[in-house]
Amino acid sequence: MSWLEYNKKINKTAQGPKLVPKESKPLVVVPSQQDEGRENRLYEVKRRVHHCLLERLDLSQLEELDEKLRAKEIRQAIGMLLEEEKEPLNMRERARLAREMEFEILGLGPLEPLLLDPAISDILVNRYNQVYVERKGCLELTDVRFQDNDHLLKIINKIVSNVGRRIDESVPMxxxxxxxxxxxxxxxxxxxxxxxxxxxxxxxxxRPSLEDLIDKGSLTAEIGETLKAIAVSKLNVLISGGTGAGKTTLLNILSGYIPATERIITIEDSAELQLQQEHVCRLETRPANIEGKGEVSQRDLVKNCLRMRPDRVIVGEVRGAEVIDMLTAMNTGHEGSMTTVHANTPRDALLRLETMISLSGVSIQEKAMRQMISSSIDVVIQLVRLSDGVRRMSAMSEITGMESGVISMQDIFVFERQGIDEQGKILGRFVATGVRPRFVERCRLFGAPLPDGIFVPPTRPLGRF
Ligand SMILES: Nc1ncnc2c1ncn2[C@@H]1O[C@H](COP(=O)(O)OP(=O)(O)O)[C@@H](O)[C@H]1O
Ligand SMILES: [Mg+2]
Known part of the structure; x- marks a missing residue:
């Protein structure tokens, strides 16, 4: 039978099962292990149908169809083959098999229902038969399973080959x-x-918004206002924090306030930022191939992007030698650039930058190095994830210059820890330190005035409630 004839025939058959689950309804594909015998038989059915499908459908012709149509073809073919199946199937089994097979062919198999569930934030496959997900900040074990290691590997291959990468014994991660x-x-x-x-x-x-962060208690509305003004008035920002402290999230939010009239270039090791502006050019590094050639580093991209006439340069995370080019850019006409760094305090963040500069192979004296940092970066924002799991801005510090060879910094806002309650929740409050930042004047000039009131410390003395 030709593909066309086959097509006509299957078009006459009843519509296949509806495959797209309702939004936010978690869907678990793989059933309990109780009925293992039945499961094995169903697996056999799936294999047979899969085999027939590949035999009968001309996949190369299907490739030419657009995505929706292709999905429809495949769905109908699966529906028909399942009807022809000699193994008696009840409605639920048939619908389930059809759904699983479509996920196998068109998508990422058992992962697909997890990906459709918007409440899931992380998916962690530890083994083919052990899959955890994170929902609302808590890890839970699911009953999603792959058939075996080979099946899992096949899905992994599908994911990495889609972005032009490979995985095998010589490149095992x-x-x-x-x-x-x-x-x-x-x-x-x-x-x-x-x-x-x-x-x-x-x-x-x-994609939390600034309001979400305020709701979650990560910062206050006053701090939020200051952050917006910082983004608008082209101050150079360094966001510092540990892994998972929310650096990328804040960078994303902050860059959302860059005026739409500016040309933004983003540089990342693995693209995570999702800027909403129209005028955004996104660059991503490339690792070396197996012969160790062809690597394009963040430093190469920062250098290159300076020839692309950016107004703002956003580097996802500075990790190495690119720091020099980034700081130079911040200093020379690309004000309002932003980046993040892995460090535990604002001081620590500056020290990390110094270390990265010294390791970059460019010989530069300590004093000149500090000069370079202090004249490039205006604000350091420190984020922490404390023991209660809440991410907070622990300090916003302004860099004011150099004093006897040391970079001078002043805290504008800090999170003042007060104690811990019985549930382990950290008690405390965000306070203005009373320092009126020097950038206030600049913000006014850029049309983002900040009322003096937000920098006034609380009347209750610091450190007491
Ligand atoms: N203020 C916040 N409150 C709650 N969750 C947050 C907050 N900021 C980030 N997250 C979540 O924490 C996780 C890690 O955030 P991310 O910005 O990638 O951290 P980092 O870049 O510091 O490693 C993400 O799932 C993100 O949605
Ligand atoms: Mg990050």
């Missing part, structure tokens, strides 16, 4: 990205002992 922007890391044997592992961090599902 790789970072990739899903079409929706989620970040993926895969690592396989010999580096793992129990088969392939996959970690998906879904930035796309939760």
């Amino acid at each position: 790789v970072d990739a990205r899903l079409p929706d922007g989620s970040r993926v890391n895969a690592i396989i044997s010999p580096l793992t002992l129990d088969g392939p592992m996959l970690s998906i961090r879904r930035f796309s599902v939760q």
